[in-house]
Amino acid sequence: MTMNKTQESSRLAVLHALEILDTPPEAAYDNITQLAAEYFRADSAVIAFGDETRVWIKSFWGEAVREMPRANSIFQLVLEQDGPVTIPDLRTHPRFRDHKLRFRERSMVFAVSVPIRATDGEILGNLTIFSERPRLPLDPQELQSLERMAEMVTSQLELRLLRKQRHPEKEIKSAADKRASWPQSSDLRRALESGEFVLHYQPEVDLATRRIVGLEALIRWNHPERGLIPPMDFIPFAEECGMILPIGDWGLSEACRQIRRWMRQNPQQDAPRVCVNLSARQFLRTGLADHVEALLMQSGTQSRQLGLEMTESSVMPNVHTAMEVMINLRALGISLSMDDFGTGYSSLSYLHSFPFDVLKIDRSFVGRITDGAQPLQIVRTIIELARILNLTVVAEGIETVEQYRMLTQMGCQCGQGFYIARPMPAEQIDSLLRLPGRVLPDPDVLAAQGFVA
Ligand code: C2E
Ligand code: MG
Numbered sequence: 001m002t003m004n005k006t007q008e009s010s011r012l013a014v015l016h017a018l019e020i021l022d023t024p025p026e027a028a029y030d031n032i033t034q035l036a037a038e039y040f041r042a043d044s045a046v047i048a049f050g051d052e053t054r055v056w057i058k059s060f061w062g063e064a065v066r067e068m069p070r071a072n073s074i075f076q077l078v079l080e081q082d083g084p085v086t087i088p089d090l091r092t093h094p095r096f097r098d099h100k101l102r103f104r105e106r107s108m109v110f111a112v113s114v115p116i117r118a119t120d121g122e123i124l125g126n127l128t129i130f131s132e133r134p135r136l137p138l139d140p141q142e143l144q145s146l147e148r149m150a151e152m153v154t155s156q157l158e159l160r161l162l163r164k165q166r167h168p169e170k171e172i173k174s175a176a177d178k179r180a181s182w183p184q185s186s187d188l189r190r191a192l193e194s195g196e197f198v199l200h201y202q203p204e205v206d207l208a209t210r211r212i213v214g215l216e217a218l219i220r221w222n223h224p225e226r227g228l229i230p231p232m233d234f235i236p237f238a239e240e241c242g243m244i245l246p247i248g249d250w251g252l253s254e255a256c257r258q259i260r261r262w263m264r265q266n267p268q269q270d271a272p273r274v275c276v277n278l279s280a281r282q283f284l285r286t287g288l289a290d291h292v293e294a295l296l297m298q299s300g301t302q303s304r305q306l307g308l309e310m311t312e313s314s315v316m317p318n319v320h321t322a323m324e325v326m327i328n329l330r331a332l333g334i335s336l337s338m339d340d341f342g343t344g345y346s347s348l349s350y351l352h353s354f355p356f357d358v359l360k361i362d363r364s365f366v367g368r369i370t371d372g373a374q375p376l377q378i379v380r381t382i383i384e385l386a387r388i389l390n391l392t393v394v395a396e397g398i399e400t401v402e403q404y405r406m407l408t409q410m411g412c413q414c415g416q417g418f419y420i421a422r423p424m425p426a427e428q429i430d431s432l433l434r435l436p437g438r439v440l441p442d443p444d445v446l447a448a449q450g451f452v453a
């Protein structure tokens with residue numbers, strides 16, 4: 001494909017809006033080049049963006065390469081072909097024979113490059129892996145993995161744009177819409193005072209053995225007329241009106257009290273770690289770590305028995321505060337999980353720099369792994385990413401035996417989901433904890449015994 005003028009100008013418009021040209025390399029992309037280099041055992045990986053005349057290097061891993069004229073770049077080939085480019089031998093390739101790609105130390109022979117696209121498809125740059133020695137080209141699955149990594153760059157770019165152009169009018173409107181509807185903050189206060197909130201617990205198992213390794217605490221509102229209300233129907237509003245702070249405190253102390261009860265019931269064994277979800281406002285409140293420490297003391301619970309889950313959207317708006325809070329929580333000995341990974345603006349950069357212990361793959365990915373090669377490959381890449389970053393990986397929302405099998409085969413360590421066990425009241429968990437080795441029976445057996453919440 002040759003670029004026509006309109007395509008070129010809309011491409012440049014996106015790049016200018018991103019303010020990404022003519023700026024130095026950015027650490028935000030280093031995890032992607034690292035992942036690409038390690039995953040494909042390449043000597044170097046590079047992320048570059050190209051304007052009319054030049055190619056700007058945004059990140060490199062391994063060997064450094066310099067910013068260069070576009071005409072002599074692999075980016076130009078990617079643009080012309082509108083897709084991936086493999087160069088078996090740079091030394092004999094007509095484009096590079098006379099204009100060597102200038103690396104700082106070593107010279108590279110083999111290259112595979114895939115486009116980095118804007119969300120509407122324009123090619124903005126490329127992600128390239130290099131090798132010093134000739135090697136076999138990537139097979140189609142591997143090529144797809146590299147393309148997934150380029151999509152991770154696109155996610156980063158989206159985040160960058162979002163930060164530049166917020167839409168305050170829209171946010172205010174949606175907040176007003178919600179306020180008009182049920183519940184009101186007084187309903188939440190009353191519910192808290194009359195003890196209408198309950199925690200259910202969903203087992204998290206080691207996929208290979210089905211042993212319970214953790215329990216996720218999930219709040220429900222047991223409303224006298226409306227019945228059991230799921231968290232998504234009141235937590236977002238509680239977050240908006242500030243009631244999330246007292247409700248969240250109740251959840252944290254209740255989880256700690258429950259850990260204590262399980263310890264008493266079974267003093268020989270440690271109870272599995274209980275993980276509590278934190279929303280953004282709870283996460284960013286001042287003195288969170290001190291507060292959690294006080295709750296642990298009051299309930300006589302040990303910190304290693306508590307885990308906290310947070311999502312990308314809690315961490316991203318205030319990266320510096322988030323980092324400080326997380327370091328303090330970790331210093332207490334509490335484990336930290338990145339929840340719903342992949343749904344936000346999954347930025348590998350902060351995943352690497354924040355002290356997470358666990359990465360939870362969002363159930364939207366897990367739900368699609370049997371649909372075809374692409375969703376499967378995304379999950380495979382996330383599992384690989386977790387392995388490289390030394391994080392325990394948990395697949396959320398496993399609903400079928402096929403999903404369970406595929407995840408196990410792909411080397412996913414842990415999982416949770418309706419297929420394994422539903423969230424259930426604490427009393428039902430009691431009997432699961434008495435199972436030999438805490439190994440869960442087959443889902444059908446579990447269901448036949450009445451374990452449904
Ligand atoms: P989450 O932390 O991602 O929790 C997992 C959600 O997935 C739970 O929904 C769980 O019931 C559901 N789930 C588990 N396995 C499956 C499955 O196989 N298929 C499907 N379709 N769903 C599955 P739930 O309990 O409705 O909670 C929704 C969200 O509400 C949670 O998402 C969490 O973000 C939030 N939340 C829950 N409890 C609390 C809390 O105490 N505090 C705060 N701040 N947020 C909470
Ligand atoms: Mg969670």
Ligand code: MG
Pocket residue numbers: 339340360362363396
């Ligand atoms: Mg989740």
